[in-house]
Amino acid sequence: MRWVGVATREYRPMFEFLQGVLGLEVAFEEETTAEFATSDGDTVQIMAPGDRTFELFSRNATGPVPLFEVDDVHAAAEELERAGVELVGAPGQDENWEWINFRAPDGNLYELAARRRVPGCGW
Structure with missing residues (x-):
């Protein structure tokens, strides 16, 4: 597991808790989202x-959403679909990752993500 996402209406108290109480390092902070390492x-x-992710998580998750890293998110999505697993929302990506959301048999929302391949970098 590489990442956990939390949709929260208590953004500032959660920010202060993760940074100040748990001592996590701020990896980035924007107006409506922050990531801690x-x-x-x-x-x-x-x-x-x-x-943009708050609404998806608020509608589909009852708590934190864990993300598991895979080598190929497209192959993983195809495998989930063949197994009859419900994919939730559109696939997403940023400069480093591509991901999909899915509903597991327990009814909770999970994510799978793969690092994006950068041409010529070998990763």
């Missing part, structure tokens, strides 16, 4: 109302 390099991201 653990000492092992895993991350916890909080999203406030107005963030």
Whole structure:
């Protein structure tokens, strides 16, 4: 597991808790989202109302959303679909990752993500 996402209406108190109480390092902060790094390099991201992920998580998750890293998110999505697993929302991506959301048999929302390949970099 590499990442945990938390949609919260208590954005500032959660920010202060993760940074001040748990001592996590701020990896980045924007107006409606912030990500914190653990000492092992895993991350916890909080999203406030107005963030693009807040609504998806608020509608589909009852708590934090764990993300598991895979080698190929497209192959993983195909495998989930063949197994009859419900994909939730559109696939997403940023400059480093591509991800999908899905509903597991327990009814909770999870994510799978793969690092994006950068041409010529070998990663």
